[in-house]
Amino acid sequence: MAEKTVDTPTTQESQAVATRPEGTRTPERYVTPPVDIYEMPDGLVLTADVPGVTHEHLDVRVDRHMLTIQAQADHMPAAEPTYREYELVNYFRQFELSEEVDAEKISADLKHGVLTLKLPKTEKAKPRKIEVAASS
Amino acid sequence: MATAWNPMEVLRRDIDRAFQNAGFSNGFPFRTAFLPGWAARRYPLINLTQDRDHVYIEALAPGLDPNSIDLSVVRNVLTLSGEKRHHPEDIKLEAFHRHERAAGKFIRTIELPVEVDADQVKAEYKHGILMVTLPIAEATKPKQISVQVG
Numbered sequence: 001m002a003e004k005t006v007d008t009p010t011t012q013e014s015q016a017v018a019t020r021p022e023g024t025r026t027p028e029r030y031v032t033p034p035v036d037i038y039e040m041p042d043g044l045v046l047t048a049d050v051p052g053v054t055h056e057h058l059d060v061r062v063d064r065h066m067l068t069i070q071a072q073a074d075h076m077p078a079a080e081p082t083y084r085e086y087e088l089v090n091y092f093r094q095f096e097l098s099e100e101v102d103a104e105k106i107s108a109d110l111k112h113g114v115l116t117l118k119l120p121k122t123e124k125a126k127p128r129k130i131e132v133a134a135s136s
Numbered sequence: 137m138a139t140a141w142n143p144m145e146v147l148r149r150d151i152d153r154a155f156q157n158a159g160f161s162n163g164f165p166f167r168t169a170f171l172p173g174w175a176a177r178r179y180p181l182i183n184l185t186q187d188r189d190h191v192y193i194e195a196l197a198p199g200l201d202p203n204s205i206d207l208s209v210v211r212n213v214l215t216l217s218g219e220k221r222h223h224p225e226d227i228k229l230e231a232f233h234r235h236e237r238a239a240g241k242f243i244r245t246i247e248l249p250v251e252v253d254a255d256q257v258k259a260e261y262k263h264g265i266l267m268v269t270l271p272i273a274e275a276t277k278p279k280q281i282s283v284q285v286g
Contacts, residue, residue: 113263
């Protein structure tokens with residue numbers, strides 16, 4: 001799975017560190033959430049840390065083999081800030097999917113600020129055992 | 137031998153003492169310890185907010201096992217610890233295309249600006265953010281003193 005590295009109208013690619021804001025052309029600010037991608041026998045699994053994001057503000061879409069994860073952390077500070085180490089801004093990251101991923105069957109789950117995407121392989125891409133017909 | 141009659145030697149020793157441990161404490165510049173401990177990096181990151189009666193700590197900690205979160209308060213020191221689980225154990229390292237998320241156990245000690253009432257501390261874990269509400273101890277709150285006009 002290749003990550004899209006071309007500039008998009010809203011963001012530019014940068015280091016995958018959640019707390020470091022990306023350079024953007026729009027006044028809104030984005031960070032790249034850190035991800036893990038690993039391969040299972042039946043497909044890929046992608047997990048991303050997106051703390052502060054609720055189901056309503058999470059947008060995952062696939063368009064022509066381009067996977068886009070976009071989310072807004074809407075979290076108001078409880079009171080007057082005294083000491084600050086992080087700032088919650090929007091999350092944005094794009095990946096280019098290979099032909100082997102079945103875009104129709106992608107499933108997503110959000111729990112405790114971690115997004116888990118299951119990207120199953122198409123039937124064609126799965127390994128197949130070919131039976132050898134024994135002829136006597 | 138350095139005596140009060142040898143001012144250059146006294147001065148040199150004073151300067152040495154002033155710069156002791158300035159980055160060269162154990163032979164190498166800016167080396168902190170032989171092995172970094174659990175708290176080698178600050179994790180989780182926190183925001184501290186405050187109003188009249190409470191101190192709020194919001195810790196950015198996605199993917200924690202809620203049962204592993206442990207909080208303790210002594211006077212004005214809050215200790216947070218917990219564990220962020222690794223992936224299912226059976227995944228081989230070569231199966232990873234990207235591995236950017238950190239995982240494991242952590243502990244962090246935070247010094248609060250005021251003393252808090254340890255019995256009334258509340259914590260909530262929501263959407264990957266741990267919110268701790270600490271009421272300020274009555275003893276440290278400013279007292280209003282009325283002035284008697286004679």
